[in-house]
Each structure stands twice: as C-alpha cells, then as structure tokens.
Amino acid sequence: MTIAKKKETRVFNITQLSTRAEENESSSIEGYAAVFNSKTNIGGWFDETIEPGAFARSLSENSDVRALFNHNWDNVLGRTKSGTLRLLEDAKGLNFHVDLPDTSVARDLSASMERGDINQCSFGFYVTEETWDYSVEPALRTIKEVDLYEISVVSIPAYDDTEASLVRSKELAQKVEVRKTLLKKIGNLLEEK
Template identity: 40%
Template sequence: MSDAERRFTRGLVEVRANDGNSDGGRRVGGYAAKFNRLSQNLGGFVERIDPGFFAKSEGDGWPDVMARYNHDDNRLLGTTEAGTLRLVVDGTGLDYVVDVPASREDVMELVARGDVHRSSFAFRTFSDDWGQTEDGFPLRTLLSGALVDVAPVNTPAYMDTSTGLRSLAERAGAELAEVRAAADAGDLARFLARPKTTTIDLAPGGQGDTHPSLVLRQRRAELNRRRTF
C-alpha cells in the first residue's frame, strides 16, 4: 500500500438538512471527490478518478474512515465506525455527510457563513494507470485505492505528488530522481512511451497477474450483488 495522498474538490461543503438524528441538525457535507474530472496541474501531470476507485473501501464497509476538519487529528468530526459519518458513491463521485459534535460548533458556523467551502479527501492508491490527455499532457488515472478520511477545509495544503511520481518511475523503470527532475522541467511525457515494467497489485495480496480493468469489473459485480440483498 502506498503513502497517503490528499486531493481537493472543486465543490461546496454545505450545511445539510436535518434527517431526524439526535445531532440537533449539526450536519455538513459535500462531494469529497468527483469522478472523471481532470485535476489542476499537479506538477507536470493531471489526474482523474475512475468511478471504481472506492469500490474496495465501499465493499469492505468503509473501515476506519474519519471526517476531520483540515485533516487534523485534533479536530475529529465523525467516523464511519460510530455511524456519525456516512458515505455514498453515486454517478458524480463520493458524497459525505457528518454529524458535527457540539464541541465543533465553530465548524458549523464557518461552513454556514461560507468561510469554509472546500472539501478534501485522503487516500492510499492500490492501482493507477498513466496515459495522456487529448492535448498530450501526462495523465494519471486512479483506479483502485483505500479511503482514509474526508474533510471540510479552509486552506488547501500543498499537495505532495511524490507517490504519483514514484508510480510513474516504477512503470517506466526509471529512477525517482530522474522522474522528479523531468516533472520540474515539464517533460514527464517522455516516460509514457516506455513499456510498463511492473505490475501493480490492486490490494495487499491482490491479483498481481490480473488486468486491473478485469479485477475492477469483478469487484463492481460483487458490490452490486451485495447491494441486491
């Protein structure tokens, strides 16, 4: 499993209507991630999230996922384990709703006033793929991973892209320092022409010799079967 990464969503976090829970209506939510949307330039490449990216986490019941204001351990808002954080994957992306505790009333006020209006999510990648946009710009597609947390955020932090560059280096059989230097020079595209030299498992102990798209289809079919019952 790779190091945790963070990405930010161009969408509003907002106060959500009360559904009768005992939280007194202190609920905020939004899309933490949106599928098939090109990211901003992440330092020589852009990204998009495949609709199957969260299938493993969703199929496992979203284990140990938290909502934390600004990803801060000291600003915990809710957890999937306690049922105070609820996650839904739809055709747009990953939507979350969290019951904000009374001790975090400032978060409610900041969201209600519009001071906090961004969402973010942290994740670990199991499988990705590299290609190019229609304009020939390097494109990383996130295929499968584990969700770590979702977060309303007021100031997007610097996004460390080391994991993504490491993935491209492994794919191309190159040194990370060489790929990082190419990223700084805006020349990552030359690594995309190299043959893929490694197979990336979708999960620990996963299907190393199975094509990622086949594994994702199998996971989606199993997830749909579970939803039927």
C-alpha cells in the same frame, strides 16, 4: 385628575429557548469529498482524475473512515465506525454525510461554512490501482481504485468540484422559528412600554 403611577413588570417564559451549542449539536455537513472524471492539477507536476468505482471496494471493506477538518487528525468530525459519518459512492462521486459533534472545532467550522468561507472537501487515500498517460503534457494519472482512510472539509481543496454544505434538521429549523417568534413578541411588548 392625577393618575397614580403603578409599577409594572413583565415575566416571560424562556425555558423553551435553545442555545447556539444545541443548534450545532443538531447540524451536519453533507457533500462530495471527491467528484469523478474531474481533472485537477497536482502541484504543477501532473493532472489527475478519479474514475467511477474507485471507492467501491474500500467502502465495502473499510468500516473505519474518519471525517476531519483540514486533514488534521486532532479535528475529528465523525467516523464511519461510530455511525456519525456515512459514505456512499454514487454516479457523481464520493458522497458523505457527517453529524457534527458539539466541539469548538465543529462550531468554528459551522460558523465559517455559514458565512460561505469554507465549502469544499478533500480525501486521504492510498492508491491501489492507477494508470498514467505520458503522451499528454502534463502527464495524466487516472485513479482507478483507492484505500480510503479519511475525508476532510477543507479551506483549500485539490479538486475544485468538491462541495460541502451545512445542513440543519427540521426539528432545529422549527426551534429557530419558535425562538424568532418569541423574541419578536418580547420586542413588541418592550416597545409598548
């Protein structure tokens, strides 16, 4: 008995798949741009700590702080004035949450953060109140108050205790799971051929 060959085709509805760019549109970064009472050495010249409350006045008065990548003003990730950067001083330090734009800089940064290559922060400021202790070697500067103008996700931080992590929304996580399930079904159907 001869079985006639019959041409078969498979059609898959992939209209619900999201692009990688759409994934990054929904991502954000959160962490600590500065940590209180964490001593660091500044260029071998002196040690420095930041006192709790150092950002309070600046956060209440300055409504236009930017989030950057590596302190580069060409790489703006968010801004308090637009609502894409949120800053809060808590017991640990200067907490931030920035909603990433759909830009090549943000996508590249997200990829580096997913790999674990970049995970720390820094900040740009003018000191408005400080004390110095010259009785220790090296001298110790305690920052008591600053005018904050930017925070940055950086590859090389001055303070090692800072932290930054990539955050994905619940909606995005659900879309990723739907995509994985659909791709698995497609793979299973192709294997059956």
